[in-house]
Amino acid sequence: xxxxxxxxxxxxxxxxxxxxxxxxxxxxxxxxxxxxxxxxxxxxxxxxxxxxxxxxxxxxxxxxxxxxxxxxxxxxxxxxxxxxxxxxxxxxxxxxxxxxxxxxxxxxxxxxxxxxxxxxxxxxxxxxxxxxxxxxxxxxxxxxxxxxxxxxxxxxxxxxxxxxxxxxxxxxxxxxxxxxxxxxxxxxxxxxxxxxxxxxxxxxxxxxxxxxxxxxxxxxxxxxxxxxxxxxxxxxxxxxxxxxxxxxxxxxxxxxxxxxxxxxxxxxxxxxxxxxxxxxxxxxxxxxxxxxxxxxxxxxxxxxxxxxxxxxxxxxxxxxxxxxxxxxxxxxxxxxxxxxxxxxxxxxxxxxxxxxxxxxxxxxxxxxxxxxxxxxxxxxxxxxxxxxxxxxxxxxxxxxxxxxxxxxxxxxxxxxxxxxxxxxxxxxxxxxxxxxxxxxxxxxxxxxxxxxxxxxxxxxxxxxxxxxxxxxxxxxxxxxxxxxxxxx
Numbered sequence: 001x002x003x004x005x006x007x008x009x010x011x012x013x014x015x016x017x018x019x020x021x022x023x024x025x026x027x028x029x030x031x032x033x034x035x036x037x038x039x040x041x042x043x044x045x046x047x048x049x050x051x052x053x054x055x056x057x058x059x060x061x062x063x064x065x066x067x068x069x070x071x072x073x074x075x076x077x078x079x080x081x082x083x084x085x086x087x088x089x090x091x092x093x094x095x096x097x098x099x100x101x102x103x104x105x106x107x108x109x110x111x112x113x114x115x116x117x118x119x120x121x122x123x124x125x126x127x128x129x130x131x132x133x134x135x136x137x138x139x140x141x142x143x144x145x146x147x148x149x150x151x152x153x154x155x156x157x158x159x160x161x162x163x164x165x166x167x168x169x170x171x172x173x174x175x176x177x178x179x180x181x182x183x184x185x186x187x188x189x190x191x192x193x194x195x196x197x198x199x200x201x202x203x204x205x206x207x208x209x210x211x212x213x214x215x216x217x218x219x220x221x222x223x224x225x226x227x228x229x230x231x232x233x234x235x236x237x238x239x240x241x242x243x244x245x246x247x248x249x250x251x252x253x254x255x256x257x258x259x260x261x262x263x264x265x266x267x268x269x270x271x272x273x274x275x276x277x278x279x280x281x282x283x284x285x286x287x288x289x290x291x292x293x294x295x296x297x298x299x300x301x302x303x304x305x306x307x308x309x310x311x312x313x314x315x316x317x318x319x320x321x322x323x324x325x326x327x328x329x330x331x332x333x334x335x336x337x338x339x340x341x342x343x344x345x346x347x348x349x350x351x352x353x354x355x356x357x358x359x360x361x362x363x364x365x366x367x368x369x370x371x372x373x374x375x376x377x378x379x380x381x382x383x384x385x386x387x388x389x390x391x392x393x394x395x396x397x398x399x400x401x402x403x404x405x406x407x408x409x410x411x412x413x414x415x416x417x418x419x420x421x422x423x424x425x426x427x428x429x430x431x432x433x434x435x436x437x438x439x440x441x442x443x444x445x446x447x448x449x450x451x452x453x454x455x456x457x458x459x460x461x462x463x464x465x466x467x468x469x470x471x472x473x474x475x476x477x478x479x480x481x482x483x484x485x486x487x488x
Contacts, residue, residue, distance in 0.1 A: 051110035174315030193247035217424030236461035245295035300481030351379030357419035381459035418457035
């Protein structure tokens, strides 16, 4: 009797949680798998148009996901050459993999009358051109720029959150300087830590971004050369130090993996509600020093959440610099290899690098500044920017305040070189792309969204643009640099 009751309960449980093939599984298979695994495609012997075909080779074993080659292949690490699907552009999300695993474990139920078909492709001439004809030319130009920057479609449920709206309202209300000619350098204090930071006013202008092929140390991704217009902004005189960053990183409160408060209450301030890192699992200075030393090893997401946290306290909008803003500020009106000229023999006066750093980072602001009074643009710690890197180099389509969002978490653009680099990496035009390898020693599974354990040479500095974006735009900016699937 007990056995019958147990079986009945198990059956009810499976029935209640059953995956709907047509609504959940079929769209995944048609989108990610059918292109290669269908009749008429000669490069693959395995076909999946029907359940009979999909189960014929023993690749899917109903009720046994752990024994199914199909599940094994889709759950391989993205870097594994055997992972399916092989193309990064159609790689499965974490939630899609779970749906397929649950479906197989529940018996791979699939009505015999359901046959998979290839989704119809969007034809530009047939489907898009008629829409564009109804738009004004400036609207078409905006759409084109959006598509080329990654065409990221925002999730309307979290973009322009109440918190970001409140911070945005505070920023707008606090804005006193509205004209470029009124911009000046300033010193500000962080209320939460009483630490001070200095900002340098950078006038708007234009410059040639990148390096010529004849420049010593030139790399392909530093070209082609392009003329860029930059709007005015303030930039940190120094890299963000531990004095400024540590209070953000260690707040003593209990937080979820995504950094939100575990037990929020009506008494929490906006500052408390900004996503903050989970407690670090190693000593993050790695014994190199803390007071007045640059903060290191944070992810791009962590750096941007610090900007959000700082904005909530100060009433000014802070973010990471774009690559073009960073290089414009670094060059400070020069067009040489470094902001002080072409001769790397003078580098020891302006930056910390492998020849003079004693194999660790140094206190900020101890070397000579560039012509605009900005310190450590060459070396000490490399610095996050807001951009994604295209390995083919720059696009000439962007000439005004370019920002390359990209669709992938890696590689993201890092600038300036570090204490661990040779002189070529410290050039004004030098670029570096982030990598998954920066988290190899991270013991967490899945890997942390906050820390890069293997980048003891990576930090950041902040920017404050004169023009304040909308609440929706600042939320998009602050949300850059995170793989949201890791939070599911």
